[in-house]
Amino acid sequence: MTVKNSFRNGSIKEMPIFSNVIYQGDDLIYKNNPLKPDEFYTPILQGCYPDPALTRKGDDYYMVCSSFAMFPGVPIFHSKDLVNWTDLGGVLNKVSEFNPHDTGISQGVYAPSITYNPHNDTFYMIVTAFTGGMGNIIVKTKDPMKGWGSPIKLGFDGIDPCIFFDDNGKGYIVHNDAPDKGKALYEGHRVIKVWEYDLVNDKVIPGSDKIIVDGGVDLSKKPIWIEAPHLYKKDGRYYLMCAEGGTGDNHSEVIFISDNPKGPFKPASNNPILTQRYFPQNRTDKVDWAGHADLVLGPDNKYYGVFLGIRPNDKNRVNTGRETFMLPVDWSGIFPVFENGLVPLEPKIKMPKGVTENKTGKDGFFPNGNFTFTENFTSEKLDYRWIGLRGPRESFSTVTKKGLQIKPFEVNIKEVKPTSTLFYRQQHNTFSFASTIDYKPASEKDLAGIVCLQSERFNYVFGITKKGKDTYVVLQRTDKGQSKIVASTKIEIKKNIRLQVKATGDSYQFSYALNGVNFENLGGSVSGDILSTNVAGGFTGALVGLYATAANDAHAE
Incomplete structure (x- = not known):
């Protein structure tokens, strides 16, 4: 799709560009149960x-x-x-x-x-x-x-x-x-x-x-x-x-x-x-x-x-x-x-008799077990594992030479509307998900980053926003639709910032790296309880996503 210059007074600078996304699964069960040549994993x-x-x-x-x-x-x-x-x-x-x-x-x-x-x-x-x-x-x-x-x-x-x-x-x-x-x-x-x-x-x-x-x-x-x-x-x-x-x-x-x-x-x-x-x-x-x-x-x-x-x-x-x-x-x-x-x-x-090769995760076949999914957004066509919520991903995302550009909707992740978020399913209990973001928010209404979401009423938002003239990284927790800031810190963006979420079972940690390498944790270890069906209810699993919004309410403290 083409980006129209009508958004927010035509400023394309406010549109974040996401690149080098890496999802890595690391569940112990797969390490303890390596496959023999005639076996495959379930699920x-x-x-x-x-x-x-x-x-x-x-x-x-x-x-x-x-x-x-x-x-x-x-x-x-x-x-x-x-x-x-x-x-x-x-x-x-x-x-x-x-x-x-x-x-x-x-x-x-x-x-x-x-x-x-x-x-x-x-x-x-x-x-x-x-x-x-x-x-x-x-x-x-x-x-x-x-x-x-x-x-x-x-x-x-x-x-x-x-x-x-x-x-x-x-x-x-x-x-x-x-x-x-x-x-x-x-x-x-x-x-x-x-x-x-x-x-x-x-x-x-x-x-x-x-x-x-x-x-x-x-x-x-x-x-x-x-x-x-x-x-x-x-x-x-x-x-x-x-x-x-x-x-x-x-x-x-x-x-x-x-x-x-x-x-x-x-x-x-x-x-x-x-x-x-x-x-x-x-x-x-x-x-x-x-x-x-x-x-x-x-x-x-x-x-x-x-x-x-x-x-x-x-x-x-x-x-x-x-x-x-x-x-x-x-x-x-x-x-x-x-x-x-x-x-x-x-x-x-x-494997069924006569099937000689387990090619999961290779040659374009869907992976299972522990695997790493790397997305550099160099292909014209997005991998089908990337999905939209309540609307097509094409309505807000464009592949550019620098990465994936997301046009922020004036919609918050808590609203029951299509959101400008590119989602990926959480597929392991122990995993990490990281992305590099090229972004300079213009106001406190602007935010781009990572979201971990079980539903519109239960989620974490971890992103870059503004407070006055300063830029902040902020972590927001929403439980039963009620949001609170877990932590925020002032940063100076000199180059692209890298955001990461790592989970080990129920323990989730959100970190940022101003130089792309040395991660600093924000908010300590937080519970994944709100990302579970047990707490949030409903029929879905947790999603991790690349999120941008022009209706941010996660204000730095």
Whole structure:
């Protein structure tokens, strides 16, 4: 994009330029569990990539995740082998069609599903959008590499929709919904519904809806939050797999069977088929909250499942959000079972037979484990790991010869509006994130720097601003929407300044270097509590970002 000289009396000097950004992950679990040649790490997607779903066409696999108010919506990945994944960006990438500009960070879109229909050689992505009155929507494409069609609104309520195509070409949609009016028995009582789908007109067939699961596996036990349904067909029978227990400590995956896609569905006797809820809370290298899964036939003709889980930090808090894990699935009997999904989860699994190389982090493949991501903003196209919040990153960022220039909006990070912040997901409990900034603020309303954000109401701002004629570095903590200055110090900028945040579990430290090398800490060690789901609530993980604003309220003291 081109920068117009209309901003703030045309002064481009007030626009910060960010360069040499380095994110470095350093979690102990990866040092203690080095990979053998036939292994790969799980989670396969670290950081806030929850609610995974995937599909297969030939030897191509496509996987999607929730993104809430992040932009673009619904991240999508491609793989040939389930081990090595390429980031394709977001499915909903046109702000004219998906615009979460006025939604809290945990709204937007979530719980997508992706299905390939061999009968018409078309991919379908279906999702619930909590913005702009969209509700449940579906988009289609012949080739996910080339983009997607416009969203089509679907006429039903509820969340977590999934589309399924039978051998005869008929389409069905299953989703979570409230019980019929007056039938709710307790808090968290939900049902799974099925609709027949009109493929010609892309809509559910009115009056075809039917409740196929009421409450969950056993209604007498008052199960809560039956959701995230997926329909499968194997050996002539229909399987309905759902999450049950809510996306927290009690999360699990359960399965039902039927001779008909419209039921009746009978639960398996060995439910749940995946959960981490039975183990001691203080176990080492804990993975928890496992559930919200999807299955696919792997390249070795064996089934695999992706699902969400969390890896808490040293204070048992969740800062990295819900991540995408994978396990092999044994479907040699009537019901599928996640292999080692009912024992404490391990950090690595065996690659599918026939897959000979783990290329994660190389040749353009998405990294996992401990890795370093260096961004010099020399490429015309930004890496897809950089995202906007409530709006496209292109509306405020421009790649220049010196680095990335951010045009500051007159919007504060605490506002429920698109912000001029380029975000990156926190993917490790122990990490560092640093950037060099070329910037001279003009007034106390101007600030540029780094933000660590769980939501608009819970975040840290660490940046350069003005107080009178002096320049300051300031650290602000916002808890429940209430901000306070942790520390500030007067500086003299003679050349570019380097800002850094380092976290070791719950302990976060913010530092600056006036010469780019010798870092000075500001504010001591501060708690990452407000960057956790436990304290901030919501459904997302922590983000770190390059932030600029012309509506700064972090005033030096």
